[in-house]
Amino acid sequence: MKKLTQEELAIYEWQLDVPDHGIEGQERLKNSTVLVSRCGGLGSVVAYELAAAGVGTLILAHGGNVKHSDLNRQLLMTQDWLGKPRVESAERRLKELNPRLNIISVPENINENNAAKLVGMADVILDAAPLFEERYLMNREAIQQGKPLVDCAMYELEAQIMTIFPGETACLSCLYPDKPAAWKRKFPVFGAVSVRLLVSVPWR
Numbered sequence: 535m536k537k538l539t540q541e542e543l544a545i546y547e548w549q550l551d552v553p554d555h556g557i558e559g560q561e562r563l564k565n566s567t568v569l570v571s572r573c574g575g576l577g578s579v580v581a582y583e584l585a586a587a588g589v590g591t592l593i594l595a596h597g598g599n600v601k602h603s604d605l606n607r608q609l610l611m612t613q614d615w616l617g618k619p620r621v622e623s624a625e626r627r628l629k630e631l632n633p634r635l636n637i638i639s640v641p642e643n644i645n646e647n648n649a650a651k652l653v654g655m656a657d658v659i660l661d662a663a664p665l666f667e668e669r670y671l672m673n674r675e676a677i678q679q680g681k682p683l684v685d686c687a688m689y690e691l692e693a694q695i696m697t698i699f700p701g702e703t704a705c706l707s708c709l710y711p712d713k714p715a716a717w718k719r720k721f722p723v724f725g726a727v728s729v730r731l732l733v734s735v736p737w738r
């Protein structure tokens with residue numbers, strides 16, 4: 535297990551005093567890998583906080599190039615990166631904040647071909663994909679491999695989050711046996727809704 539450097543002790547000083555965290559908890563973060571499925575409106579904001587908190591490795595899976603309609607909420611995407619790969623924009627912004635962060639960029643969304651491998655590389659999975667097909671796939675794979683999964687979504691002014699511990703809690707398919715009929719791909723939303731989600735993440 536990698537120990538904290540003097541620089542890291544200085545950077546994380548304010549959170550080391552949080553009860554039940556301390557140096558041991560910070561070292562666990564440093565030695566952890568989190569898979570983030572899509573760095574969009576939610577995934578961008580969560581990845582940024584994970585990078586700030588000192589998670590050692592982030593696997594970012596997000597396909598496509600930055601477009602104008604991303605910029606109201608995908609905070610790792612910037613105007614100067616329009617037309618260029620989203621994962622590159624995300625990686626560049628996260629590294630500005632935390633150059634110690636190890637990033638594995640995957641320029642594609644979660645699919646049948648990559649899900650098992652990517653889940654296998656992670657300790658925790660953050661699913662911020664907008665498509666139910668991707669969320670169901672991630673749910674299935676996380677349960678099969680016994681990995682904790684945080685599934686989140688936003689719509690209009692609402693944020694929803696569910697932490698799934700395989701074998702212990704309900705899963706996404708329990709909550710939504712079928713894709714909700716009213717759900718649509720281009721959903722109405724303000725980016726700031728993601729902040730409502732961050733304050734409601736259950737810690738463990």
Ligand SMILES: [Zn+2]
Pocket residue numbers: 704705706707708709
């Ligand atoms: Zn279930």
